[in-house]
Amino acid sequence: MRILIIEDDFEAAEAMTRGLGEAGYDCTHAGDGEAGLDAARAGEFDVLIVDRMMPKLNGVQVVETLRREGDATPVLFLSALGEVGDRVDGLKAGADDYLVKPYAFPELIARVEALSRRRETGAVATTLKVGDLEMNLIARTVHRGETEIDLQPREFQLLEFMMRHAGQSVTRTMLLEKVWEYHFDPQTNVIDVHISRLRSKIDKGFDRQMLQTVRGAGYRLDP
């Protein structure tokens, strides 16, 4: 999996390259917007990590240019600008996700995983299947093996997101953003409570626990 990091802060890029390298990603670094745009045009990358504020060309311009040229490579914006308006600007420019600096590394890995995976599942699926867990998106039913699992609408959305990112770490912030569409950090452990409810519905009474807690990051649904 190849990642292009477009970031003018050399040290930040270095840390990212090392961390993502350890997670099994092959990283290339471009030091400014122009170099980044050239690299993105030339090389085949699976995910772009783009800083917003850079010399020569800023991140938004890079992504807009790429999108105009028909490049659909998933883009993760990385920025110190974290207001809702900034996020909207970034996503409107064509980015797929937005992470505010400073970030926790597990959060970055989780988001990159989610993006790199998204590309492979391009076709519109009507059912999702992870291990013996099966979700029918039309009938809105969930089965684990032969057992039908009754879920509340929000639990269904939560599980759907987990299933679409099966095998990947998903952070609490990502869940709050993608399932609830809230962009703030709750002080309390609200997400944990929702996850534990979901867990009790899909894992209780089964030998194997599918919904795992990933220390320091969040959760993962294993087949």
Place this chain on the structure above:
Amino acid sequence: MRLPRIFRTTTFRMTLLFLAVFTFAAAAFLLYAWLATGGEVKRRADAEITREMNSLEAIYRRGGVQGLNEALIERGVGERPFLYVLLDKDGKKITGSIAESPIEKTAPGENWADFLVTDTDMDGAQVRRQARGLQERLDGGEILFVGADIAESEGFVTGISRAITGAGVLVILLGLAGGAIVSRNVSRHMAGLTDTVAAVRGGDLKARAQVRGARDEYDELAEGMNEMLDRLERSMGGLRHAGDAIAHDLRSPLTRLRARMEAALIEVEAGKGDPKQALIQALEDADGVLNTFNAVLAIARLQAAGQAPDQTIFDPGQLAADIAELYEPLCEDKGLDFKAELTPQLTVRAARPILTQALANIIDNAIKYTPEGGAVMLRVRRRSSGEIEFSVTDTGPGVPEEHRARVVQRFVRLENSRSEPGSGLGLSLVAAVAEAHGGRLELDEGPGEYNGMGPGLRVALVLPRAE
């Protein structure tokens, strides 16, 4: 050479322009009046002279030179509207009230002439008066001249011209004076504004233009400018305050973080501590600092902006329902009785994301401070005043009345809440959100005794009615 300031004003220039137009008009009027009246006087004199001449010619035809001579002598006595001279064939004067014709004796046919006559006025002084006359050669070869004194009529024309000229000069002088006064007036009003602008540009954000209370356009401009300056000063103040606050507020958590890391390092070096554990602890502390930073920044930005950005109109009950859905399981988990009472179909104008966060903060707080077995109630309703109220009531220990104003300030945490995690920024953020929407945050006593707890707290975020 630079003109005095007053002469360089737009108003004065306008005055000059109008004066120039007026002067031109006055001159044109004067010319027309002079031409019209002057011509008329001559025409009338000519007609009268011609009539007299015809009458005299008729007398001549009937009575010859003799008859004409008598008529002339007769008509020449007393008030003399006409002047006569009759010459014989050789140019010798036969009779006449003036010495001689002003016209060449040899000139053929009819001849008109303007001339001056010397007269003696009532004081005996010699005056020359404007006159006009017609000379004709009679059938017998004699020459008859008939003239008329037109000085009186001419004087009338001159009088009118003089009056118009005088009025014009007077108007120009008055116009110049009026223009100067109006300009000075305008300049004085503008000078106040200009001085204010100069003062602000010079860095004095407190400078304000004077509003005189005349409710005219200058007052309107001054008021508008003052409002703008108020807003600007608030924003600048907010930003400066934000900078100070961030610097100040982050110093203590950072110092704490540093101290803990130092202590951990000493312990690890002494072989007593677990390096990994120390790092985890440091990471958690850093996260805490970051959360604080984000909260302080959010509050500061809201305060500096003065108004919440990107406001839209939506159903506040729906927003509360979504939040309730998120927090209900948490309440149940903690053994709290959770109720929501949401009035449907209300509308509110607000920045949805930050309002959501504010509401989440209030519920977070309520859940955090309410002991097991308590109750949390979320309510959205419209007050009779039209304001929209989001309120969260809990049955926790509440906040004593004397502390209620204080807990809204940043970093204020009451003694009995020290054991709970938190930065003391939650309610400050809610208050900032309320203010950024033109609303307010109200703290009140809760429902009183409940399951042996109480008195509880009622936190209400009140937003102004949507127009």
